[in-house]
Amino acid sequence: MWKTLGHDKAVSSLTRAVGEGRIAHAYIIVGPPSVGKMVLAMDMARALNCDQDAPPCGACKQCTRITNALHPDVRVVERELDDRGRRRTVIRIEQVREIQREASLKPYEGASRVYIFDGADSFQEAGANSLLKTLEEPPDQVVLILLASSAEAIMPTILSRCRRIDLRPVAPKLIAEHLTQHHGSDPEKADEIARLSAGQIGWAIRAVDEPELLERIGQQTDAIEQAVQSGLESRLEYAAQLATRFTRDRTDAFAELGLWLGWWRDVMMISEKTPQLVRNTSRMAALQAVADRLDERRVADVVRAVGRTIELLERNVNPRLAIEELMLAIPMPQPARQ
Ligand SMILES: [Zn+2]
Structure with a gap:
């Protein structure tokens, strides 16, 4: 076998x-x-x-x-x-x-x-x-x-x-079936993990066995949403923190940028009217709010900007500069209505 x-x-x-x-x-x-x-x-x-x-x-x-x-x-x-x-x-x-x-x-x-x-x-x-x-x-x-x-x-x-x-990413449906049949996952959880895994089946299996993996992603996604929803000052603070982590734990920092990419990709899926392809299913409300206020082209620009930032960091540019630039490339939230 x-x-x-x-x-x-x-x-x-x-x-x-x-x-x-x-x-x-x-x-x-x-x-x-x-x-x-x-x-x-x-x-x-x-x-x-x-x-x-x-x-x-x-x-x-x-x-x-x-x-x-x-x-x-x-x-x-x-x-x-x-x-x-x-x-x-x-x-x-x-x-x-x-x-x-x-x-x-x-x-x-x-x-x-x-x-x-x-x-x-x-x-x-x-x-x-x-x-x-x-x-x-x-x-x-x-x-x-x-x-x-x-x-x-x-x-x-x-x-x-x-x-x-x-080897291409494994279909989420197949991963979800495997998690329910062989790793004792309930169907709803299995579906969430399978989508988040982006086809990386080994990661999905680990996520079932190690709940702290999902917890960490939850925290990182919270930080991302907060940065997206806040003004320049908080974003630069976030950039400084993430840049510091780059020197301590490069893998973890890259993983967070991967989440940025996934999150904005999801916004794009909603903008393009294919919400069934969203991976961060538990984040629908925040994703929808951003998709509502930006047009498709701006969203695609951000996805590209995140991709470029990851590329630059792989080539060892200064993390703080690269991440600050990314923070500036993301449209600011609208001021609250009076
Ligand atoms: Zn044999």
């Missing part, structure tokens, strides 16, 4: 490839965070090593050991933690070299050695070059699987040597 959900095309083509023994030496799975890249890679590792008739069975010794991260021939390589327990920004060349040494050996007990590189868009340049050598002369019985949220940061020479699998 494949555990991958919502990516039927990828699964059926891989099932055929495994059945016919047409497995490539290297794959790259590209898709947004939490969309199922790692689940698919682990499925592939099981399918390649399973010793039953319809691999991956999920139950044989090979499959079970892979699922429990106990299989000596299947390894996940990811950015390591530094001395202070923070995730490094790159996969280091030493990690790539270690894999290269190991990859030249025969599998210990499975049929294939499988190396999964999580965050293939964050190789150190020397590491990428070194990996390229393995891709050019791949050892037998070795399959490399690279996972990346975008193909842009990957060297074209690496891309061209991998079979590419693109």
Whole structure:
């Protein structure tokens, strides 16, 4: 049984490839965070090593050991933690070299050695070059699987040597069904989480198990609505706070900007008369109020401005300046009527 959900095309083509023994030496799975890249890679590792008739069975010794991260021939390589327990920004060349040494050996007990590189868009340049050598002369019985949220940061020479699998966001309806059937979520909650997940099924499952995730989003969305509804002074205060958080917890700060994008996208859905596509369903009143007072073009301008801010911050511009500029790009609320 494949555990991958919502990516039927990828699964059926891989099932055929495994059945016919047409497995490539290297794959790259590209898709947004939490969309199922790692689940698919682990499925592939099981399918390649399973010793039953319809691999991956999920139950044989090979499959079970892979699922429990106990299989000596299947390894996940990811950015390591530094001395202070923070995730490094790159996969280091030493990690790539270690894999290269190991990859030249025969599998210990499975049929294939499988190396999964999580965050293939964050190789150190020397590491990428070194990996390229393995891709050019791949050892037998070795399959490399690279996972990346975008193909842009990957060297074209690496891309061209991998079979590419693109994973798109999973349909919210499918996610909601999965949450009710397998994670004990009630249908209403499941629908809310599925919409908020924007197709990132892994995130949706976490949100059911960790209620504090949704709580945090609630707080952040409150702050966003407050900034939208307030004047310049409060907005600049908000910009200063968010900019400070950028230096402390970049991921959390980026997540908040992602919420800005989602919130304004929802305003756009209402403006365009497609409210059924709104993701922040519990925020309908505030979204509607903004959609009522701005015309469609202004709303589209704001969506673009948020997108541009995220892009600039990814390129490491000064967070405070970028966020202040965004605050100015959002139309001010109308003064209260006397
Ligand atoms: Zn099996």
